[in-house]
Amino acid sequence: MGDSDWTLIIESAKEVAGTYATPLSLNDCELSYVQIDERGTSVTMGFETPVLPSSPPPAWAHKSYNAVGFYVKFTRVKELRITGWDSSVREASVNLSSRDDGSLRVSVEAEGAHLDFVGSAPLLTRAHPFLRAQD
Template sequence: MSAIPVPVNAQVLEDLYGANPPLDTFRLRSLNVDWRGPTITLRVDLSSFPASVPPEWEEHGVDTVQCHLQFLAVEELSLTEWNPPVHRAALAVDLQDGRRRMRVRVTGAGVGLGFTSSDSVLVGHVSAFRARETATTTTIVMCSRDGSTPCASRPSPPRRRRPSMDDSDWTALVDSAEAITDLYATPPSLDGGACEVFYVQIDERGTSVTLGFDTNVLPSRPPAAWAEKAYNTVEFHLKFTGVEGLRIAGWDAGARHATVGLRRVAGATGLVVTLEGPGSFLGFTASTSGVTRVRPYLASAAP
């Protein structure tokens, strides 16, 4: 029988809504897939606003509550449709008798998501916002529930298309890879050996998919600012926008060793992107792409 999940830390929402927080329907903003766990985190706007809110929320005129819903020990992941914006998604779970697991379905116009997970759901990052549209930007006023993020306006910059490059390697296929090519004479490959995928972020903003990579291949031309840092790993993010045809069929811990493939779309300027490994597959096309973040850090030794 289908039901609405009850978070193990439901108190964070019950303080706002009482005994029955509105988790059955929401606007789905993004989903994050992490091989650790494996874990899926949904970023959602709840379908109703509380009658009583903290004073700082009332002062800033916010009208929508946003939170994260995290599911652990994910198996049998399937994403058959992703066509944002997903203004109204329905969440339902079927408990699996005697296994402390449940089957989760998120469905609606623009999304078809299903997986099994442990029967524990965690709520996090509860905040509220109101949006103001202008000609070139969207300003979101955010207020966190716990006060860790004060109310503030954050304008998003206008999107810019990056120039294309030649086809010699993956850094030449993406529109902007200077953050990597400035560091490496020979960039690490994406074949699952030199680089590990640690997460996938799927977001309605720019209809984007961001892949997070770790590599222990250290740069041949590190910047001077890294000279005093102790590090043995480099993290970088590869972001794709204008995503279409996104599909996921399976995701497990082995996804971190998956091979990421990039190839040009015949007769077009975009890319076909695939992530393939035992038990894991992700694929889509994207109109633009680029490296968005690079940082060094000291990773602990594997146990």
């Protein structure tokens, strides 16, 4: 499944997806956050994008923003593999693929870095608008 289809396999993302006229690709987003929780066997990934929704949620109506951020949490993580990862990884290619057992293979590739795992029950935990500093 391509990265632009991510909202089809992350049920809770459909509400955010409905605010965009065209599908929001994960590869149009910057990877801003990765948290690996070994106790809860979860991985939470944060993304930021300057692509703004064409029909923003009513709660965002009176806010000033030029970017949108959101977090996706994967639970029951197994087969976790990390190579060459550091805090500078932001531009990454993200691929989600469904497996026969209902889980997802998540693969993140960046220059000199790779993150790969199998997870279940992905959940969009938060979506929020914000003002991003201009370069």
